[in-house]
Structure formats: structure tokens, C-alpha cells
Amino acid sequence: MRLSTASQMFLREEYHEAKKLAVEIIAINAETLEAWTLLATIWKELGRIEYAIFCLMFAAHMRPKHLEMWFNLAEFALEETGDKRSDFLFHAQFAYAAAIRNDTTSVKAHIGKARCYVERGKPTNALKEFHAILDLKPHDMEILEEVAMLCIDMNNVTPAQELYRKSIAYLRGSPDTTSSSFSWTDVDIYLELYGYARQYDEAIKELKSLARWLLGREEESFWDDVTADDREWDASNTRRLAIDAFERDKYPDSSYGPGLPIELRVKLGLYRLHLYSPEYKRHFEFLDPENKTGENRVANNPSLCRKVADAFSDFSLHGSALRFYKPLKEIVEENTASLNIQMGKSFLKEKFEDEAEERFKEAIRLDDSDTEARELLASIYDARGEEKSAFDLVNQVCERKRLQEPEPDLPRPPPERKKRRHRIKLASPSVRMTPEILEAQCHTIKTKLEGMRNGDAEATKMWIAAAQLLTQEFRNVPSFYPSDRSSMARVYGVGDLSLMAARLGAELSDYATDPKNIPENYRDISVSTWLDIFMEYAICLAKRGEQQESYEIVEAASEAIVFCYSREYKFQIHLCWCLCALISSDDHTLLAIARFFLKDYQFTTDAYRVFAALARMNNAPVSWYNSGPTQKFVLRQIKIMDYTLVDEESRKQNFVEKAAYSAVDENGRLIINEDLDISLLMLYGYILSTNNSFQYALNYFLRAYAADPYNPMIHLTLGLTYIHDALKRQIENRQHSILRGLTFILRYYDVRSESQLIEERLEAHYNVARTYHMLGLVHLALPYYWKVLNEGGEDIKEDLTIDAAYNMQTIYMMSGNAEMAQSITREFLVI
Structure with missing residues (x-):
């Protein structure tokens, strides 16, 4: 009676009342299966997925031999948990494992468990489970396909190749299995394993053999001896007639070249291209990029045409690549920013700059957020001497990267700094500070400085008020914050783009071109005094608990052109920034800003000591000191240090890319290390130690x-x-x-x-x-x-x-x- 009433309440959407009644039923008899399933459904409607799963798990344990109960639990954990699916994968795996314990022959349970292992990132366990499935259901092509994808993810295709070979041998030896059990799709997946392993000779051999089998010519094994070319798959018999064993009328022409699916023909051409065999040209011509046959094969197979074009581009055969890119551009769906960028790169390599320019402009029109096309277009303008156009594009790239990605030096911005500071609106000349007011504020700054530093409340209040007015006055000077400089400050990443931005900025900015143009004072106050006011003011704000405001003041100083070109001023600004973060116990900002010393004073022992000292002085937990971003940053410094200390062969084996040096001397020349820096090695070892990774830390110690x-x-x-x-x-x-x-x-x-x-x-x-x-x-x-x-x-x-x-x-x-x-x-x- 209670169960019926609870069900009626549920149908009337009276979920809370139904839940109370279901709990009452369970209290009377906890083995009432229907009550548990009803309660699970109620919890689902109330949005408490974890409670629903627990209820289904209790219900499944009451009927352990009924596999459907376990399957319902698993499917609920996988399909009803939304964006929390990853949190409940283990519950699904548990359910499938329980089903297997009760019925070891259940293929559905084994498949479910294997897929859970895959999704949880445990490929080795998943592979073992797939082997168990194939013992129960041998030569199943769908399972073999999943094994193939798994082995590719594991970067070890050998197990999948062996399983495919066994199944293919079995199917070839069994009658009437060609069409029903093994298809062209299976051939394609099988060949992907060889292509991934770069075993191109074996891939060609397997492709020809399997295609011959599926086309009913398995008896013509003599073709296995023809390895120098692919005449077996020509459209005509001209070259095939040169083979003595070939009998012209034994098999229909459709079982030769015309019978080979174009997907496999393109794959065969790609394998020949990787082997630098001219035979690839015959295969790719089947796509007919100029549409000589009138069949418009490119339109019917655009993805294959793009694959061929990209392959040509990778092999620096840019003229051939353009042959296949051009017909794709005529297809509306294929005319994307990516296609135009690839075409533009090929035009550049072929020295057709005007055509490349058009393609990059088209890419930007199709995708305004694209940055690669702008970078490449900027390089064209730069080469032509059109510095202004190049610099504008570089600034656009910087702005878009800023919008698309978090700042690299701040792995997780604090909640109060989610948005970048908006520049204060510049005051008009009519409301600028008069000389009398300016003099009065400067007098307050001088006379109240000692009292402020000693903690006098009244002196501190007066000093902060004067500092606020003076810093506001300074920040309202347009020439101190030109747009070129603000754009340059947001160049993300290192490499050609940042170097181009720095060089173009130097060519276009009067300040950068001639340091003498940077004023030594403003309104009869020296630049160094202005910086002192900014820094003292920021520290006062941090002491008062106004963390965000203190950061804004330091950031305003860092962006001012009168400070940013001075190495000494930059050092003082970042040191003050770190001090504000220390006062605020803001560990992640502290360590992010402290990286400045490691980058601008790379391979300088004191820089690593400063970084370690700042981390040690911080009162916050060590979570940001030994965090993943910090570990990666310091490890990257070690790799850069090691790069110049090993020979060329070791560099090729152990380094993915060339080291990126960032430190320069006073003359702007890169500083490259010549020996190990013990402080850097110890710093990384300490970071690993605080993370309890003692075995890894020992390597560096x-x-x-x-x-x-x-x-x-x-x-x-x-x-x-x-x-x-x-x-x-x-x-x-x-x-x-x-x-x-x-x-x-x-x-x-x-x-x-x-x-x-x-x-x-x-x-x-x-x-x-x-x-x-x-x-x-x-x-x-x-x-x-x-x-x-x-x-x-x-x-x-x-x-x-x-x-x-x-x-x-x-x-x-x-x-x-x-x-x-x-x-x-x-x-x-x-x-």
C-alpha cells in the first residue's frame, strides 16, 4: 500500500513526500527492491545523482544474479550523470565487474568494463579485458576496431596487429566470410595500425593482399613478388601485361584498379610518398584535381583531396599541394580559414607573395579570431618594409591571444583579478592638477613619509591621500601610456612573433628608437621619485588589505613607458609587486610575478635564490610552490640550461625543440649558460621534495x-x-x-x-x-x-x-x- 501511494506521489511530482514514504518502506523492510529503485528515481529528479546511484547499487546487491540490475546501475552512472560522468566511471566499472563475477560469459559486461577502463585512462587493464572478450567472441571486427584505437592511444600497435592477423587468417580459411565478416572498412582500420607505426612497406603488402582477397583474386599470389610498383591496381592492363603470370581474361577488369576503393588508393599513394616512390603520382591522379574526366571526384571526396594536399605540403612539394588545394577552395564547405592558411603557406614557399597575401586576408575574413594568418601576413609586410601594417597585425594577434588564453605567468588568476585592469580615462587638460596643488601634495609626501613608515595613523592617512592624487595625475598623461606600448606588453609566448613585435615596436616608437626622448622628470619631479611614490603607495594599500588596488598601482607603473624600458626600474617594480603579494599572503601571484627574475636574469644564481627566498617568506601553504605550473616552469629552465651542455646527438634524442633563451645583457645580447647552476638544480629538487616526490628529487640533488x-x-x-x-x-x-x-x-x-x-x-x-x-x-x-x-x-x-x-x-x-x-x-x- 505504501509503495503504491509513493508511486502515485512520484507521478504527481510530489517528490519530497514520495521520498519520505520510500524511506519509511525501507525502514520497515530494507529488502524491498521496488522501494530502492523508486527512491533512486526520486533522487534523480531532485538532482542528487550520487544518492540515486547508491540506491541502485543497494538494489543490485539484492538481486546479484540478475545482470540487468547491474547493467541499469552502470548505464545510469554513464548516461545520467552529465558533466559529472568522470566522477562516476568507477561505479559503472564496479557494476560491470559485479556482473562478470555472476556470469563470466557476459560479453556485454566485459565490453562495458573495458570501455570504463579506457575512459579512466587505464589502457593496460582495458586491453586485458578486450582479450577476454575476444576469447568469448573471437574475430569480432567491432571489438578489434576498439582494440586498434586503444593500441594507437597506447603508442604500441603490435598487440592489435597480431589480433588482426589471427582473425584475418581465420576468416580467409573459412568459406563464405569475405563479405559478411570482413569489409573494406576493416581493411582501412587494420592499415591504420601500420601507418601509425610507419611500417609503410608492410602496409602496402597487406593492403594489396587484402584487396585482392576481397575482390575474389586471392589465387593471384604472384602479385606479392611485384613490390617495386603498383601496376596490379592500374586502371588499364598496359603495365600488367608485362607480368608473365598475368592472364588477361581470367578475372574481370573490375577486380583490378577500378575495384580498389578510392580511400585505399589514396592510402596506398600516401605510403608510396613516404617511401619516396614516384608511384604515388599514379594513385593521386585518380582524384583528378583538374576535373579532366568531368566526374568532379574532388567534390565527392574533399577530405581525401585535403589529406593529399596536406601530405604534399608536409613533404615541401608545395606546387603539387596547390594543385589539390585549389579545387577545394571552389567548394563552399571546404573554403575555410585553415585551407586558406595552408594555401598561403604554399604560395609563400613558391615565392608567390601576392597570392599568399590574398589567401591570408581571406582566412582572416572567414575567421576573425584567427591569429596564425595575421602572424604570417605580418611577416610578409615586414619583409616588404611596411612596418606600420606589420605592427598593427602583431598587435591584433596579441589582443586575440590575450582574449583566448589565460596569462601564462598566472596559472590560476585570483578571484578578484578575473578581468584585466581597465585603463583610467585620461583627464582633460582643464582639470589637470595645478602647480600649487601639485606642490602642496609633494610637500605632504615629503613631510609625512617618515611618520607613515613608522606607523603614525594620521600621517599615513595624509600621505596616502597625497599619493593617490599624484599617481592619478601621472596615470592621466597619454604619452606615458601609448597604445603601441600597451599592445607590446601583451605579446604572449616567445619566438618569432615576440621578436618581431619588439623589433617593430623599436622601429615605430620614438621612445624606443631614441632613449634620450624618455623624459628624466615630469612636472619638475624626477622619474625615479615618481616610481618611489608608486611603490610606496602600493605597499601602503597592501598593508591596508586593499590587495586589488595595490596590484593596479604596481601594474600601472609597469606599463608606463618611462619605467618599462629601464632594467633597473623593472627590477624595482617586480620586487615591489612581490612585496605586495607577500603582505597579502597571495602565494600564487607572488610566485607568478617572481618568475620575472628567473626569466629576465636567466642562469643567474641570485635569481633562483630570490625566487626561493620569496617562497620561503610567504605564510601561505606550499601548494603554489610545488604546483604543476611552477614545476613545469622550473623544469623548463633546467632543460634550457642542459641544452647547451650536451652534444648535437643528445639534443636530437632528448630535446623536442630548440632551447628558448630569454635573458639578455645590458647590450641586448642573449646570455647562454656555460655550466650547471647548482642553485637551479637544488630549487627544482626542493619543489619535488615538498611534493613528496623524493625519488625524483634525488636525481637533481x-x-x-x-x-x-x-x-x-x-x-x-x-x-x-x-x-x-x-x-x-x-x-x-x-x-x-x-x-x-x-x-x-x-x-x-x-x-x-x-x-x-x-x-x-x-x-x-x-x-x-x-x-x-x-x-x-x-x-x-x-x-x-x-x-x-x-x-x-x-x-x-x-x-x-x-x-x-x-x-x-x-x-x-x-x-x-x-x-x-x-x-x-x-x-x-x-x-
């Missing part, structure tokens, strides 16, 4: 150790890394790792304990004691703690006495020696 084997800090770091790795739950040889760690710790101690500085000796005693303490070897830790207490005293900059005494108190209390713990407390821990 050991590289630093090889370069400087007597550095006590490297010894200490290596020792702690080995020991922390040994304390992880999964470790192959814990004892061996601990011994290695202690070896480096004691080497560190041997050097540090002999130091003339008492602080370094105390540090050595404490670190060894703390290491033994961490390992639970307190009887070995206590003697070193006692050394700290015995050597400690007054006038020590970094006294570790309290730390050591506290640890000793803990050890003695845990060992039951309360009297000793009290004695240490009274002597060292009572203030």
Missing part, C-alpha cells in the same frame, strides 16, 4: 652533489631526502635508504661542526639530533641535543637551545623519566 661534492647543505639535503623517502609506506629497501641518508647527514656534520661560527655548530648538532629523533633512535639523538644545550649561550643570532630542550623534555617524559624532564624544563624552558 645528486646532480648538484656531482658538481659540488663538498657542500654541507647538499649533504644535509641528500641525507634528509633519503631518510624521508625511507619513511614512506612503500619502499623497496628501507634499511639501505636510511643508511645512505645517515651517511650524508654525518658528512654534513663533519664539515659544519668544525665551523668557526657557533650558530653553524649548533645547527649541525641540532640537525643530527633531530634526524635520529625522527628515526626513533632517541638514545643517539640525546648526546647531540646535549651539545646544543652545552654550547648555547647569549648573543647568538639563531639560538636553538629552546628547540633542543623541548625535544629532550618530550623524550624523557615519553621514556618515563619525569624528573629529568622537569629539570630540563626548569633550567631551559622557564622564561
Whole structure:
């Protein structure tokens, strides 16, 4: 009765009342299957997908032998979860696995489980499951197709090739299977495996053999010996007659060249092209790009024509590529920005600049957001000497990239900085600050500066008010923020575009062309004084908790043309920016801005030390210090450093692209490293260590150790890394790792304990004691703690006495020696 009532409520969309009644039914009898399924449906309508899945899972467990229950659960997790599908893939996989446990012969369950593995990024497990499916359903072409795609994703096509070969051998040996079990589509998929592996000779052999089989000429095996050309698949018999074994009238002409699908013919041509065999020309001519036959084959096969054209372009056969691109342009659906860009590139290579220009303009007309066409068009104008047109295009590229992508230096913009600062509207000359007001504000800035720095509330208030007016006055000067400079500042990425932008900007900007044109003062105030006001004002705003406003002030300074061309001013601005982020505990902005030092002072040891110091001073968690973007950025610096330290052969094997250097000296020349930078290696090792990736960190610490084997800090770091790795739950040889760690710790101690500085000796005693303490070897830790207490005293900059005494108190209390713990407390821990 209750179940019927609940169902009626559900139909009337009284979901909450129906839910209460369903829960009441389950409370009476938890094994009421219908109540669980009804409750699942109710939760679905209420938008609580996770609760619905739990209800279906309970229901399935009540009827474990009924596979449909498990299938319903799996299908719900896959089809009803919307954008949360990935969160419930495991539930679907669990359901299919449960169905398999109850019926190991269920192909549907195995297929579902395999596809869940694929979607969850576990290809090895998926491949094992597909093998199980093929044991139950051998030679199934749909399953083999999924295996082929999976093996391509795994970058290992050998397993799929073997399975296909077995199935093909079976089907060839069985009667009446040609048309029903193996089709041209299957041939195409099978050949993709060989093409992906670049096994072009094998691909050609397999293609010919399978096509011959499907066309009913399997007996003509003598064609396997004709490998130099593809005369077997010519449209006419002219070349075939030169083969003695060929019998002209034994098979119809349609079983030769005309019978080969054009998709496979193009594939055969591509394989010949990769083998640099002129035979490819015969195959591609079947597409008839000039439409000599009147059949308009390009219009019927535009994707094949585009594939051929792109292949020609990849092989630098640009004239041939244009033959196939041109008919595609006449097809409305194919006349895309991408096609015009490819045509333009080919025209450029063939030295037809005017035609290339037209194609790039057409691409821009078809897709206004495109940046590649603008870059290429800019390069044409630049080569012609039309700097203004080239620079305008570069600025358009920068603007579109800014709109399309997040800034690379800010991996995740903070919530309050989602939008870029809009420039303040320039004031008209009639409302500019008068000389009298300007002088009064400058007087306030000078007289209240000391009080502001000392924390005087009234002085701070007056100083900030004056600084706000003065910075506003400065920001309202149009010549300080020209459009060219603001566009240049938004050049994204490195390479030819940024270099072109910098060069063109230098040619077009009066300021960049002649540094003498940059004023040394404004309104009788030096530029350096203006910068000091900006920086002090930004720091004051950060201290007041106005984080966004402080960032805007620093950013305004960074964009001003009187500051941005000075290396010294840029350094001060970014240092202030970091200080504002430190005050605001904004770790991600801090580390993003701190990358400036690593980029502009690349391969400078102090730059890496500054980066590490800023990260250390920050009070926020280490999440942004060891985040993925930071790891990738620092690792990229290491790769760039390593690039020049290896020979050409190693570069080809280990580096995908040429290193991108960014640091320049005062004369604008690139600075290229000549040796390993130990600080950079240690910095990346520390980032990995804080992420508990100790094994990976050891690689970089050991590289630093090889370069400087007597550095006590490297010894200490290596020792702690080995020991922390040994304390992880999964470790192959814990004892061996601990011994290695202690070896480096004691080497560190041997050097540090002999130091003339008492602080370094105390540090050595404490670190060894703390290491033994961490390992639970307190009887070995206590003697070193006692050394700290015995050597400690007054006038020590970094006294570790309290730390050591506290640890000793803990050890003695845990060992039951309360009297000793009290004695240490009274002597060292009572203030």
C-alpha cells in the first residue's frame, strides 16, 4: 500500500513526500527492491545523482544474479550523470565487474568494463579485458576496431596487429566470410595500425593482399613478388601485361584498379610518398584535381583531396599541394580559414607573395579570431618594409591571444583579478592638477613619509591621500601610456612573433628608437621619485588589505613607458609587486610575478635564490610552490640550461625543440649558460621534495652533489631526502635508504661542526639530533641535543637551545623519566 501511494506521489511530482514514504518502506523492510529503485528515481529528479546511484547499487546487491540490475546501475552512472560522468566511471566499472563475477560469459559486461577502463585512462587493464572478450567472441571486427584505437592511444600497435592477423587468417580459411565478416572498412582500420607505426612497406603488402582477397583474386599470389610498383591496381592492363603470370581474361577488369576503393588508393599513394616512390603520382591522379574526366571526384571526396594536399605540403612539394588545394577552395564547405592558411603557406614557399597575401586576408575574413594568418601576413609586410601594417597585425594577434588564453605567468588568476585592469580615462587638460596643488601634495609626501613608515595613523592617512592624487595625475598623461606600448606588453609566448613585435615596436616608437626622448622628470619631479611614490603607495594599500588596488598601482607603473624600458626600474617594480603579494599572503601571484627574475636574469644564481627566498617568506601553504605550473616552469629552465651542455646527438634524442633563451645583457645580447647552476638544480629538487616526490628529487640533488661534492647543505639535503623517502609506506629497501641518508647527514656534520661560527655548530648538532629523533633512535639523538644545550649561550643570532630542550623534555617524559624532564624544563624552558 505504501509503495503504491509513493508511486502515485512520484507521478504527481510530489517528490519530497514520495521520498519520505520510500524511506519509511525501507525502514520497515530494507529488502524491498521496488522501494530502492523508486527512491533512486526520486533522487534523480531532485538532482542528487550520487544518492540515486547508491540506491541502485543497494538494489543490485539484492538481486546479484540478475545482470540487468547491474547493467541499469552502470548505464545510469554513464548516461545520467552529465558533466559529472568522470566522477562516476568507477561505479559503472564496479557494476560491470559485479556482473562478470555472476556470469563470466557476459560479453556485454566485459565490453562495458573495458570501455570504463579506457575512459579512466587505464589502457593496460582495458586491453586485458578486450582479450577476454575476444576469447568469448573471437574475430569480432567491432571489438578489434576498439582494440586498434586503444593500441594507437597506447603508442604500441603490435598487440592489435597480431589480433588482426589471427582473425584475418581465420576468416580467409573459412568459406563464405569475405563479405559478411570482413569489409573494406576493416581493411582501412587494420592499415591504420601500420601507418601509425610507419611500417609503410608492410602496409602496402597487406593492403594489396587484402584487396585482392576481397575482390575474389586471392589465387593471384604472384602479385606479392611485384613490390617495386603498383601496376596490379592500374586502371588499364598496359603495365600488367608485362607480368608473365598475368592472364588477361581470367578475372574481370573490375577486380583490378577500378575495384580498389578510392580511400585505399589514396592510402596506398600516401605510403608510396613516404617511401619516396614516384608511384604515388599514379594513385593521386585518380582524384583528378583538374576535373579532366568531368566526374568532379574532388567534390565527392574533399577530405581525401585535403589529406593529399596536406601530405604534399608536409613533404615541401608545395606546387603539387596547390594543385589539390585549389579545387577545394571552389567548394563552399571546404573554403575555410585553415585551407586558406595552408594555401598561403604554399604560395609563400613558391615565392608567390601576392597570392599568399590574398589567401591570408581571406582566412582572416572567414575567421576573425584567427591569429596564425595575421602572424604570417605580418611577416610578409615586414619583409616588404611596411612596418606600420606589420605592427598593427602583431598587435591584433596579441589582443586575440590575450582574449583566448589565460596569462601564462598566472596559472590560476585570483578571484578578484578575473578581468584585466581597465585603463583610467585620461583627464582633460582643464582639470589637470595645478602647480600649487601639485606642490602642496609633494610637500605632504615629503613631510609625512617618515611618520607613515613608522606607523603614525594620521600621517599615513595624509600621505596616502597625497599619493593617490599624484599617481592619478601621472596615470592621466597619454604619452606615458601609448597604445603601441600597451599592445607590446601583451605579446604572449616567445619566438618569432615576440621578436618581431619588439623589433617593430623599436622601429615605430620614438621612445624606443631614441632613449634620450624618455623624459628624466615630469612636472619638475624626477622619474625615479615618481616610481618611489608608486611603490610606496602600493605597499601602503597592501598593508591596508586593499590587495586589488595595490596590484593596479604596481601594474600601472609597469606599463608606463618611462619605467618599462629601464632594467633597473623593472627590477624595482617586480620586487615591489612581490612585496605586495607577500603582505597579502597571495602565494600564487607572488610566485607568478617572481618568475620575472628567473626569466629576465636567466642562469643567474641570485635569481633562483630570490625566487626561493620569496617562497620561503610567504605564510601561505606550499601548494603554489610545488604546483604543476611552477614545476613545469622550473623544469623548463633546467632543460634550457642542459641544452647547451650536451652534444648535437643528445639534443636530437632528448630535446623536442630548440632551447628558448630569454635573458639578455645590458647590450641586448642573449646570455647562454656555460655550466650547471647548482642553485637551479637544488630549487627544482626542493619543489619535488615538498611534493613528496623524493625519488625524483634525488636525481637533481645528486646532480648538484656531482658538481659540488663538498657542500654541507647538499649533504644535509641528500641525507634528509633519503631518510624521508625511507619513511614512506612503500619502499623497496628501507634499511639501505636510511643508511645512505645517515651517511650524508654525518658528512654534513663533519664539515659544519668544525665551523668557526657557533650558530653553524649548533645547527649541525641540532640537525643530527633531530634526524635520529625522527628515526626513533632517541638514545643517539640525546648526546647531540646535549651539545646544543652545552654550547648555547647569549648573543647568538639563531639560538636553538629552546628547540633542543623541548625535544629532550618530550623524550624523557615519553621514556618515563619525569624528573629529568622537569629539570630540563626548569633550567631551559622557564622564561
